[in-house]
Amino acid sequence: MTLLDAPLGKTVIIIDYRGGKGVYSKLRQLGLTPGRKVKVLRYAPLGGPLMVDVGGRSVALGRGIADRVHIEVR
Amino acid sequence: MRFGLIGQPNCGKSTLFNQVAGYKAETGNFTGTTVSFMESKVRLLGDVVDVVDLPGTYTLAGTNPAEREVIKYLTSNEIDVVINVIDASNLAHGLAMTVELLELSVPMVIGLNMMDEADRLGIHIDVKMLSDLLDVPVIPMIAAKGRGIQPLFTQAYQVGKTNRMPEQPRFSSDVELAIKDIQMKLAGLNSHLNLRALTIKLLEEDESIVSEILIKKPDLQHDLNRVMNTLNQQRGRAVDWIISGERISLADQIAGQVIVRGKRKITLRDKLDDILLHPIFGYFTLILILYLFFQGVYSLGGWIEKPLMIYFGLFEEWLLTLFSQGDGFLTQILVGLIQGVSGGVAIVLPYLIPFLIGLGLLEDIGYLPRIAFLMDALMHKLGLHGKSILPFILGFGCNVPAIMSTRILEDKRERFISATLTTMVPCAARLAVVFGLVAFYLGPVIALGIYLFNLFMIALTARLLSKFMPETSPGLILEMPVYRVPTFRAVVNKAWWRIREFIVEAWPLLILGSIILAVFNYLNIANFFNNLVLPISWLLGLPKEVGVPLIFGVLRKELSLVMLGQALGSMEFSQVLTPVQMITYAVFVVFYIPCLATMIVIRKELGARSMWHITGINVLIALISGLIARLLAMLIF
Numbered sequence: 001m002t003l004l005d006a007p008l009g010k011t012v013i014i015i016d017y018r019g020g021k022g023v024y025s026k027l028r029q030l031g032l033t034p035g036r037k038v039k040v041l042r043y044a045p046l047g048g049p050l051m052v053d054v055g056g057r058s059v060a061l062g063r064g065i066a067d068r069v070h071i072e073v074r
Numbered sequence: 075m076r077f078g079l080i081g082q083p084n085c086g087k088s089t090l091f092n093q094v095a096g097y098k099a100e101t102g103n104f105t106g107t108t109v110s111f112m113e114s115k116v117r118l119l120g121d122v123v124d125v126v127d128l129p130g131t132y133t134l135a136g137t138n139p140a141e142r143e144v145i146k147y148l149t150s151n152e153i154d155v156v157i158n159v160i161d162a163s164n165l166a167h168g169l170a171m172t173v174e175l176l177e178l179s180v181p182m183v184i185g186l187n188m189m190d191e192a193d194r195l196g197i198h199i200d201v202k203m204l205s206d207l208l209d210v211p212v213i214p215m216i217a218a219k220g221r222g223i224q225p226l227f228t229q230a231y232q233v234g235k236t237n238r239m240p241e242q243p244r245f246s247s248d249v250e251l252a253i254k255d256i257q258m259k260l261a262g263l264n265s266h267l268n269l270r271a272l273t274i275k276l277l278e279e280d281e282s283i284v285s286e287i288l289i290k291k292p293d294l295q296h297d298l299n300r301v302m303n304t305l306n307q308q309r310g311r312a313v314d315w316i317i318s319g320e321r322i323s324l325a326d327q328i329a330g331q332v333i334v335r336g337k338r339k340i341t342l343r344d345k346l347d348d349i350l351l352h353p354i355f356g357y358f359t360l361i362l363i364l365y366l367f368f369q370g371v372y373s374l375g376g377w378i379e380k381p382l383m384i385y386f387g388l389f390e391e392w393l394l395t396l397f398s399q400g401d402g403f404l405t406q407i408l409v410g411l412i413q414g415v416s417g418g419v420a421i422v423l424p425y426l427i428p429f430l431i432g433l434g435l436l437e438d439i440g441y442l443p444r445i446a447f448l449m450d451a452l453m454h455k456l457g458l459h460g461k462s463i464l465p466f467i468l469g470f471g472c473n474v475p476a477i478m479s480t481r482i483l484e485d486k487r488e489r490f491i492s493a494t495l496t497t498m499v500p501c502a503a504r505l506a507v508v509f510g511l512v513a514f515y516l517g518p519v520i521a522l523g524i525y526l527f528n529l530f531m532i533a534l535t536a537r538l539l540s541k542f543m544p545e546t547s548p549g550l551i552l553e554m555p556v557y558r559v560p561t562f563r564a565v566v567n568k569a570w571w572r573i574r575e576f577i578v579e580a581w582p583l584l585i586l587g588s589i590i591l592a593v594f595n596y597l598n599i600a601n602f603f604n605n606l607v608l609p610i611s612w613l614l615g616l617p618k619e620v621g622v623p624l625i626f627g628v629l630r631k632e633l634s635l636v637m638l639g640q641a642l643g644s645m646e647f648s649q650v651l652t653p654v655q656m657i658t659y660a661v662f663v664v665f666y667i668p669c670l671a672t673m674i675v676i677r678k679e680l681g682a683r684s685m686w687h688i689t690g691i692n693v694l695i696a697l698i699s700g701l702i703a704r705l706l707a708m709l710i711f
Contacts, residue, residue: 016311023551025135026551027551028132028133028135028318029132029133030132030551030553031167031170031322033315033318033319033322034311034315034319035319035322035323035326036322036326041347042347042351043353044351044353044447044448044450044451045353045451046451046452047451047454048447048448048450048451048452048460049447049450049451049460049549049550051347051351051447051554054167055164055166055167056163056164056195057164057167057553058347058553058554058555058556059551059552059553059554060443060446060447060450060550060551060552060553060554061549061550061551062450062549062550062551063549064549065549065550065551
């Protein structure tokens with residue numbers, strides 16, 4: 001299950017990231033690392049990015065990247 | 075004594091620095107890099123201390139030059155006390171870096187900033203407990219209001235006097251085992267880092283540190299591989315992930331212990347995104363905001379520009395009469411000078427000032443990232459990101475500020491493509507040509523047709539360019555900052571810095587170019603110009619006299635209409651040009667070489683190479699478009 005499948009407005013936990021190191025280090029800087037709780041706040045229409053809440057901070061993520069962030073719902 | 079301010083972006087570190095720094099604050103560079111910092115002397119308890127504002131970084135992982143320099147600086151003997159600024163409303167996130175700082179084992183204090191913002195969010199922090207858990211003094215503060223700064227610096231001073239190092243943080247037992255294993259092998263090694271921190275960096279595969287140590291101890295590679303493989307198998311994840319995960323969970327755990335969650339006060343700011351980023355209303359408000367911005371800037375601009383240009387025109391005439399008996403050469407140079415100066419005035423005062431203030435407002439409020447969020451999907455279809463929409467829209471007024479606004483794009487490729495497309499957007503001056511020639515003589519429908527054709531060509535160019543320059547970034551990762559009320563000072567200061575750049579760097583070139591053209595004019599080499607452009611005028615079926623207006627149009631695009639009348643000997647264009655020629659000429663003028671001011675700004679923003687590339691692309695597209703327009707027009711007329 002990836003961040004793209006995360007139910008809107010529900011807190012989920014990042015368990016993994018499958019992708020390049022460059023993107024990962026950028027995600028890590030914004031706090032999107034395994035173990036962190038995140039919440040999808042909204043989607044931009046027409047295949048646009050999604051906005052997620054990471055510990056009170058809002059981050060916009062393209063769908064391609066969101067699809068590589070693996071999550072689980074607890 | 076020297077203090078180093080360190081913290082994550084948006085933590086208010088620079089606000090704190092500005093509060094204490096004197097007017098003598100200086101910018102410095104780390105030797106051999108472009109990474110810069112600010113430094114200032116501050117009076118404290120009858121002593122004078124140096125305060126260094128280090129670049130804001132999210133981590134100390136050493137993945138970029140700024141981070142590497144920060145670590146090196148922190149662990150050198152140059153800093154006596156580290157002042158770690160943390161955004162209290164984002165405690166867990168900030169603490170992740172604090173954990174990294176604690177590993178370095180340097181004397182430090184923590185400034186817990188934005189306590190008011192945390193309060194608003196219902197985050198109440200037990201400061202005493204936080205200080206005990208971290209083994210570091212923690213001072214609550216609100217830097218923007220100047221609160222808590224004196225106690226923070228006093229505390230830092232005391233820590234510096236006693237040179238007290240905090241305890242290093244401990245991780246889970248399997249990670250600790252790995253650290254101990256490697257650390258033992260490092261005994262006796264000399265490094266700017268303490269052995270434990272060095273070990274952790276080695277396990278994280280910090281490139282510069284690994285290579286540095288392996289030169290001294292080549293056989294360590296074997297041990298490192300063994301330990302890392304074991305950890306990797308136990309956790310099923312790369313070791314640098316495991317360690318950053320350890321820091322984060324430690325930070326989360328500490329934050330969880332000290333935070334008492336109260337009720338979050340829901341304010342307008344929290345609701346704002348529900349409207350501004352709404353799938354439908356979000357776009358309405360986007361259009362409205364951009365329309366107001368655009369309209370505001372350009373109606374204000376036009377309102378100021380028109381009388382200004384009249385005065386300049388009168389001044390020019392007066393000068394001409396004054397020197398009519400004198401040397402004609404001097405007069406021409408004077409006229410060139412005045413036109414260059416007035417060209418700059420006509421761009422700077424009416425457009426650049428309101429534009430930069432407007433952009434500064436949108437920026438400081440935090441709306442620009444929202445535009446990127448809303449437009450990302452659409453712009454991706456053109457091979458660009460959401461933020462690229464802004465230069466386009468601004469380009470309809472004047473290309474100069476539009477090119478400047480490509481600064482908001484981080485990616486070099488993206489900036490180049492956006493700048494190229496922006497120069498194709500018909501600005502207000504080119505609008506005058508399209509209207510004065512096509513709409514006036516052939517009707518508004520044809521003028522509208524030219525605009526649609528223009529949009530089509532821009533989209534086509536975007537697709538082609540993104541084919542030749544494939545996208546490298548995998549997608550959008552962008553922090554959406556909290557909406558803030560912009561401060562007057564910040565907006566005006568920022569606008570002033572950018573205007574000063576234009577005045578100092580672009581304007582003199584504009585004046586120079588204008589004088590050179592005036593000299594050409596004096597030498598009366600109209601024929602030379604006409605012959606120069608002959609291949610183009612022949613190809614497009616235009617009279618050869620268009621050479622002069624086309625070349626002078628580079629100076630200011632309106633001139634390609636004004637001077638067309640002079641060149642053809644009649645302002646009644648319907649008598650000297652066929653409808654097909656009018657359309658072809660207008661289309662060519664819309665696309666060909668950007669005006670001189672735009673070229674100069676491109677050179678300044680993107681470099682001389684990009685300027686020539688963009689100019690070349692423009693001429694090519696103008697020729698193709700002109701030919702297509704000629705053929706289409708021949709079908710109609």
